[in-house]
Amino acid sequence: MNWTRYFIPTTKEVPADAFVPSHQLMLRAGLIRQVGSGAYTYLPLGYRTLRKIEQIVRDEMNAAGAIELHMPAMHPIEWWEQTGRVAAMGDVLLRLQGRGEDWRSRTVLGPTHEEVITELARAYLVSYKQLPINLYQIQTKFRGEARPKSGVLRTREFLMKDAYSFHERVEGPGGLNETYQRMYDAYRAIFGRCGLPYVPVEAESGAIGGSVSHEFMVPTDAGEDILVRAADGSYAANLERAEVAPLPDAGDGRHEPLREVHTPGHGTIEEISRFLGCTPQKLIKTIIYEANGEPLVALVRGDHEVNEAKLARAAGVRGVTQASPELIRQVTGAEVGFAGPVGLQARIIADRVVTTMHDAVTGANKTDYHVTGVNPGRDFALTEVADIRLAMEGDRAPNGQPLRFEKCIEVGHVFKLGTKYSDAMSATYLDAQGQAHPLIMGCYGIGLNRIMAAAIEARHNDKGICWPVAIAPFHVVICALDVRDESVLATARRLHDELEAAGVEVLLDDRDARPGFKFNDADLIGFPLRINVGKRSLGDGVVELAVRKSGEVRKLPPAETVSAVTGLLKTLLEQERT
C-alpha cells in the first residue's frame, strides 16, 4: 500500500478536547474522528487495528469451543420488560421513538444481549442433549451513557464480543464452572496476544446479576476503576469488591461511661473531631441507607468509607441508596449529622472494625448532640457485623499482604449468571427424566475498542504509539527518503513488493516530504518496524531497519531485508505476548 493512495490524516497539534493519551494519540495518528459525544468513526488505519483485535478474539473464542452467531441491535422491548431491565437500566437503555404504539416505541437498542440470547435458548435449547453450549457474537452495542469520556474508553456505541453459555449444572463435566474457566483462560490468551499488561481481578457483578465474576483490568491513569492488589500479586480485586484483613483491637479504651456532649452545628466527621479534639478514628460514622423500602444503618470507623456493594451483599439486598434527609430525620429524630447507633431502632450492620473500638464518639440522635464513651456491645448491640467498608491505603489483603491502589481500565468481564434470565424468561430444558429445569447461564464480555485504547495507554511514549506487532495497523513502514531519487524509489518499491509477497503488511511512505516529517509520522502512528531507504545509506549499499519500541537501528543490504524483517516480527510477536 502506498501512503499517498491511502487515507491517513495525521496532525501535529493536540486536539483541545482530548486529555488522555490514547484519545490524543488516536486523533493525532488519524485512527478515529469524533462524530458526536461517545460516537467515533474508525478511519482506515484505526479500523485495521480494530479488525485485528476482532480476529484475535474470534480465534480464541473458537479455539475455546464457542460458536459465533450474530444478533440484531434492535430488540423488542417486551423481552426487556420480562426481565425487569427496562426499569433497572433506566436511561442507559436507548429506545426508538414512534407515534403511539408504533413498532418504534416498542423497540430498544441493545446495550447487551441476555434477553435476545435467552429467548433464543428458550426456543431451541430444549434438551439436556444440547448442553452445554456457548454462543458468542461480535456486535455493536448502544448505551445511553450519561457522560461519555476519554475518547473511545467510554462511548455510547461500541464493539463488544459477548458470549453466553448454557448448562444443566454448575459443577462437574459440562457445568458452568468448566466453561467459566475456559472463558477465563481464553481471555488470558486474548489479552496476552494483544500485548496488554492485564490483571484478572475479583469483581462485583452489578446489575447484570449473578454470583461470581472476574474482570480483566489494564492499569493506566486514564482508567475509571480502581484496582486493588497485593504487592506480591497474590491478591487482586476491584475496589468495589476488595476485601481487607481485619484490623487489630485498638485496645486504647478505659470503658468510660456514656456522656452526652453539646456539639452545636458540628455534623461532619471533620468538624466533630476538631471540636472534640480527637482523631476521626475515634468516631463511629453512622450512615442511614434505604434498601427495599426499609432503613438500613451502616456503621464504620470515622476515617473509613462504606462500600455500598459490600453493604448490600451483607444485608442480602440487591442494592442500597443513601436515605433522604426526611427518612434520616424520621429514623434518628434528629437533623442530618447527628445519627448514632445508641438507642437507634433500625436494622444496623456494623463494620468489623467497629467491634474493636472503645470509648468512641457517635451522634446522639438528637440535633446538636453527640455521645462520647461509646463502647460497642455495651452501649448498643452488635447483632450484624461484616466487612462493609472500602479498602484504603495502608490496608492489607485478607492474606496479610499490603495492598496497592491503581487506576485501571476494564477490558473484559466474565460472569456466572445462574438462572436469573432463564427464570425471568422461562427458558427451560428437559433432563433425561423429562423434567423441566431452568437453564444455568454464564456470560462473558470484551470491549474491543477498549482493548485498542488500553494498548495505546500501556504502550506509547512522547513520540507516539508503540503498537505490538499483533495489532499494529501495518507491520512495517518504508520511508523513501527522497522520492525524486530514482534508485531510492525503485529500491523502496522493490522492498515493499517483496515484503508483501512474504506476507508482511507494509506501507510505503511515498510522499514527497522531508525525512524528519516522515519519521515523525511513522513514530506517531507507531508501526513496529520502519525501513529507511535513502541516498546516503544506499550509497553504502544498505538500508536501515529501525525498531519503534527499542529505537534500535540495523543497517543491512536490501537483499537481506525481507528475512530480517520476518525474523524480527516473529521475535517481537513472541516477546510482546503478555
Added chain:
RNA sequence: CGGGGCGUGGCGCAGUCUGGAAGCGCGCCUGCUUUGGGAGCAGGAGGUCGCAGGUUCAAAUCCUGUCGCCCCGACCA
C-alpha cells in the same frame, strides 16, 4: 441530573469585557528552491463567527432562548 468551561475556515487559537472592515499559526493549492528528525521564499483558495429571536444606524461582541462539545461529580450491564 448537579457544578464548571467552551462553540470563530479542516486543526489549534486571538478578537467578545469596552458594538464600528473577521485575524494569526498549522494544514491545503500553484511555482521555484530544498530532502536523514515536522524546510524556505513568493503567490493563492477557504469562515452566513453553533442556531433562533431581540436591542441598535451598526452585533462574533450586548440581551433572551436553544442546540452541541469537553471536564469534575452522581450514575455505569
